[in-house]
Amino acid sequence: MKDKLIIFDTTLRDGEQSPGASMTRDEKVRIAKALERMKVDVIEAGFPAASAGDFEAVEAVARAIKNSTVCGLARALDKDIDKAGAALKDAKSARIHTFIATSPIHMKMKLQMQPDQVIEYAVRAVKRARQYTDNVEFSPEDAGRSEEDFLCRILEAVIDAGASTLNIPDTVGYSLPEQFGATIANLIKRIPNSDKAVFSVHCHNDLGLAVANSLSAVMNGARQVECTINGLGERAGNASLEEVVMAVRTRQDMFTCDTTLDAREIMTCSRLVSSITGFPVQPNKAIVGANAFAHESGIHQDGVLKSRETYEIMRAEDVGWAANRMVMGKHSGRNAFKSRMTELGFEFTSEEELNDAFFRFKQLADKKHEIFDEDLQALITEVSFHAEDEYVKLIALSVCSETGEVPHAKVTLRVDNKELTGSATGSGAVDASLKAIESVVNTKAILELYSVNNITNGTDAQGEVTVRLDKAGRIVNGLGADTDIVIASAKAYINAVNKLHVPNQRRHPQKGDV
Ligand code: KIV
Ligand code: ZN
Numbered sequence: 180m181k182d183k184l185i186i187f188d189t190t191l192r193d194g195e196q197s198p199g200a201s202m203t204r205d206e207k208v209r210i211a212k213a214l215e216r217m218k219v220d221v222i223e224a225g226f227p228a229a230s231a232g233d234f235e236a237v238e239a240v241a242r243a244i245k246n247s248t249v250c251g252l253a254r255a256l257d258k259d260i261d262k263a264g265a266a267l268k269d270a271k272s273a274r275i276h277t278f279i280a281t282s283p284i285h286m287k288m289k290l291q292m293q294p295d296q297v298i299e300y301a302v303r304a305v306k307r308a309r310q311y312t313d314n315v316e317f318s319p320e321d322a323g324r325s326e327e328d329f330l331c332r333i334l335e336a337v338i339d340a341g342a343s344t345l346n347i348p349d350t351v352g353y354s355l356p357e358q359f360g361a362t363i364a365n366l367i368k369r370i371p372n373s374d375k376a377v378f379s380v381h382c383h384n385d386l387g388l389a390v391a392n393s394l395s396a397v398m399n400g401a402r403q404v405e406c407t408i409n410g411l412g413e414r415a416g417n418a419s420l421e422e423v424v425m426a427v428r429t430r431q432d433m434f435t436c437d438t439t440l441d442a443r444e445i446m447t448c449s450r451l452v453s454s455i456t457g458f459p460v461q462p463n464k465a466i467v468g469a470n471a472f473a474h475e476s477g478i479h480q481d482g483v484l485k486s487r488e489t490y491e492i493m494r495a496e497d498v499g500w501a502a503n504r505m506v507m508g509k510h511s512g513r514n515a516f517k518s519r520m521t522e523l524g525f526e527f528t529s530e531e532e533l534n535d536a537f538f539r540f541k542q543l544a545d546k547k548h549e550i551f552d553e554d555l556q557a558l559i560t561e562v563s564f565h566a567e568d569e570y571v572k573l574i575a576l577s578v579c580s581e582t583g584e585v586p587h588a589k590v591t592l593r594v595d596n597k598e599l600t601g602s603a604t605g606s607g608a609v610d611a612s613l614k615a616i617e618s619v620v621n622t623k624a625i626l627e628l629y630s631v632n633n634i635t636n637g638t639d640a641q642g643e644v645t646v647r648l649d650k651a652g653r654i655v656n657g658l659g660a661d662t663d664i665v666i667a668s669a670k671a672y673i674n675a676v677n678k679l680h681v682p683n684q685r686r687h688p689q690k691g692d693v
Pocket of ligand 1: 193252278318320321346348349350351381383
């Protein structure tokens with residue numbers, strides 16, 4: 180019987196710390212439900228003390244999830260722990276995750292505390308968290324650059340205080356696999372009461388080693404990995420859930436533990452997170468990239484046709500790539516549409532929402548006769564930005580782009596129930612369209628990113644456009660999909676403008692915050 184490797188997903192907390200990846204409460208609940216369906220063990224839903232929005236999101240996830248443990252992050256401060264306890268009060272299974280920095284540089288420069296004081300804070304925080312739940316996790320932040328002797332002292336003390344999970348974060352992604360694995364083995368060996376806690380790891384990807392470091396830790400006794408869908412996360416991101424899980428599963432000959440995750444849900448989760456956050460998945464990304472199972476060279480194709488194991492170490496369908504990907508078409512009915520959307524993790528909250536989505540589906544099916552799961556996912560993103568949140572709505576766009584002429588666009592928008600028109604020239608059709616929109620909405624935001632991805636193959640495929648706007652340090656991502664990429668771009672820009680218009684959307688510190 181192998182040990183269980185606990186999968187702790189922090190897409191909704193650390194993943195959300197990627198600039199522009201902030202999610203609304205409802206988006207978090209949708210992702211949490213998809214993670215629950217995938218049988219993630221622990222879902223870190225947010226940082227309740229960070230903002231009122233974050234508190235509400237953790238509370239909503241705690242109420243919606245029944246089969247995974249829901250976790251809230253808290254600094255080692257009474258007020259943070261109390262907020263986390265309150266946000267999690269309705270959870271069927273709740274965990275409080277408290278942390279304080281332990282590296283010499285963090286203790287001296289950031290906390291301005293003596294090491295003994297840091298231990299006092301940690302112990303007090305764990306004891307306070309135990310008043311809300313028996314399931315308490317402690318992290319010595321920046322453990323990757325902390326002294327091993329000090330880690331042993333603080334970890335022994337927090338186990339005595341009631342922590343049952345000890346998470347060792349490589350906060351700045353500084354560790355190397357062999358060294359990080361050895362640290363985990365040493366901590367387990369040296370801490371006298373280490374058998375009373377599960378050792379966990381949380382690796383950042385600054386040197387591209389987050390997954391390697393996590394796996395090395397698992398080989399040395401860690402039994403929980405903290406990770407995110409698509410490797411989303413602060414700076415270069417966290418260890419990617421799909422890579423950790425599939426490495427452990429594919430190389431069972433090397434591991435004495437396994438996860439109980441349903442890997443067939445990986446693709447659905449990956450697409451959902453990508454479309455909600457507006458962070459596209461690079462085509463060559465392991466497991467979930469569009470090319471992850473595509474064989475280009477003739478020699479490889481020939482080998483795979485004769486025996487797939489010649490060049491494939493995993494089966495695409497085992498991680499949720501459907502073998503027959505054409506799912507719906509123009510003649511598909513409302514029930515078929517609804518049930519496929521449910522399978523993809525989207526539950527309609529009203530008849531009106533279903534009707535609106537079905538109408539958009541029919542419009543798309545008129546333009547594109549084969550509708551794939553990816554198209555439906557893109558549709559979900561449009562539908563989930565509810566009509567009442569649409570302060571700006573696209574009514575019409577006409578663009579003129581001719582060889583030898585300066586591209587020109589004219590747009591009509593409904594802004595706060597008034598129809599307004601604007602026009603502009605630009606270096607291309609997209610540039611002119613976005614400038615025409617900006618001439619009406621006048622956000623004065625800086626366009627930080629513009630990217631186009633084709634959702635499926637072929638020239639009739641939908642283009643999915645991501646636009647990132649920065650308005651005085653507040654960063655939002657807008658997403659739009661359409662078979663016409665100029666219209667997709669306009670939709671994405673308007674989506675971002677609408678997000679800027681919604682007050683108090685901040686879920687975590689953004690650029691410029693301390
Ligand atoms: O990277 C980190 O150290 C964290 C902690 C809060 C666990 O995210
Ligand atoms: Zn982190």
